[in-house]
Amino acid sequence: MQLRDFNQQVQPAIDETMQQIVAHPLVNPYTGLAAILRYHLGWEGPGNGQDAQGKRIRPLLVLLSAAACGGNWQPALPAAAAVELLHNFSLIHDDIEDHSPLRRGRETVWKRWGVPLAINAGDALYALAFEGIHQLNQTVSPQVTNQAYKIIIDTCIKLTGGQHLDISYENEREISLDWYWKMIEGKTAALLSACLLLGGAVGSASPVQMEALQRFGRSLGLSFQIQDDWLGIWGDSAHTGKSTDSDIVSGKKTLPVVYALQNPKRFAQRWLSGGITPSEAPQLAQWLIEEGAQTYTEQQASRYTGEALSALDQAKLDNPYGAALRELAHLLLKRNS
Numbered sequence: 166m167q168l169r170d171f172n173q174q175v176q177p178a179i180d181e182t183m184q185q186i187v188a189h190p191l192v193n194p195y196t197g198l199a200a201i202l203r204y205h206l207g208w209e210g211p212g213n214g215q216d217a218q219g220k221r222i223r224p225l226l227v228l229l230s231a232a233a234c235g236g237n238w239q240p241a242l243p244a245a246a247a248v249e250l251l252h253n254f255s256l257i258h259d260d261i262e263d264h265s266p267l268r269r270g271r272e273t274v275w276k277r278w279g280v281p282l283a284i285n286a287g288d289a290l291y292a293l294a295f296e297g298i299h300q301l302n303q304t305v306s307p308q309v310t311n312q313a314y315k316i317i318i319d320t321c322i323k324l325t326g327g328q329h330l331d332i333s334y335e336n337e338r339e340i341s342l343d344w345y346w347k348m349i350e351g352k353t354a355a356l357l358s359a360c361l362l363l364g365g366a367v368g369s370a371s372p373v374q375m376e377a378l379q380r381f382g383r384s385l386g387l388s389f390q391i392q393d394d395w396l397g398i399w400g401d402s403a404h405t406g407k408s409t410d411s412d413i414v415s416g417k418k419t420l421p422v423v424y425a426l427q428n429p430k431r432f433a434q435r436w437l438s439g440g441i442t443p444s445e446a447p448q449l450a451q452w453l454i455e456e457g458a459q460t461y462t463e464q465q466a467s468r469y470t471g472e473a474l475s476a477l478d479q480a481k482l483d484n485p486y487g488a489a490l491r492e493l494a495h496l497l498l499k500r501n502s
Contacts, residue, residue, distance in 0.1 A: 175238060182242045183246045187202055202289060206253060223248045231365070232368065233487040235367065236486075240301075240305050241364055244297065244364070247313075247363075251294035255324060257275070257290065258287045260275055262328070263411070319355075324355055327352030335417065338436070352390065353393070358382030359382070361382035382473075385473040389497055395420075397419055420465065430456050432453055
């Protein structure tokens with residue numbers, strides 16, 4: 166099973182399941198809210214379409230792990246839709262908290278409708294994610310549904326805890342690498358790990374496989390966030406849909422920055438003096454390269470992807486779906502090349 170073939174097979178089903186959940190009878194009367202949700206999810210409004218919808222990596226992980234463990238991805242569709250809705254709740258709130266004007270090349274929800282309505286829309290997606298988990302009752306046993314609820318609840322706590330650290334660190338001029346790892350453990354790794362656990366639960370994975378899938382998702386999530394940090398400074402804004410100066414100007418503690426602050430060189434001296442303007446960001450990005458921060462960041466991304474692949478080996482998913490899961494991990498490793 167090639168990843169591309171699997172992706173083409175499941176994306177219409179993911180989209181249909183998400184649309185069905187978002188068209189909840191309690192949402193429908195509030196047409197303005199429904200329009201905001203459909204805009205953010207890339208279904209309506211200026212610039213709508215596949216690019217605006219994102220790559221749907223998280224639901225892919227759910228469905229691939231379910232199929233790799235149990236041979237069938239269809240029962241996991243409600244869980245796959247749930248994690249994508251949960252992810253998009255976090256994106257709406259992240260954009261507010263980061264003051265980001267663009268998401269996937271379009272105006273962010275807060276920029277288009279204002280902060281209060283954006284917060285409310287994010288809350289709606291959060292609730293609808295739990296509706297997706299509830300719909301697992303139609304495809305799996307009550308025991309598996311309860312297990313999925315526990316996975317999602319724990320993940321939400323970790324996710325918001327990691328985001329709390331991320332926001333709190335913006336008021337600190339520097340933090341240690343240890344605190345950085347703790348932040349992204351919650352902010353990104355927790356949700357990717359949950360995707361693998363949800364798929365494994367639906368696919369009746371053994372306890373040994375579940376433990377390996379959890380480690381696979383965690384390490385892949387760490388690598389994924391590290392590469393987001395890389396893209397936030399050196400990525401192509403036309404490709405990512407986000408400005409490459411915002412992370413430096415806003416004071417975000419991304420891995421290149423945290424690494425460079427361990428050494429009192431030009432970047433650290435300028436950073437610690439505060440008040441960085443957008444016009445200065447390219448020079449600071451160059452100093453990060455010269456001081457080894459870019460190389461270190463790339464090494465850490467490779468390290469954690471290697472750990473992820475090792476964990477996937479230990480899950481012993483020796484079937485075409487397991488091979489597609491490995492292909493996806495390799496694809497994520499190459500996001501900054």
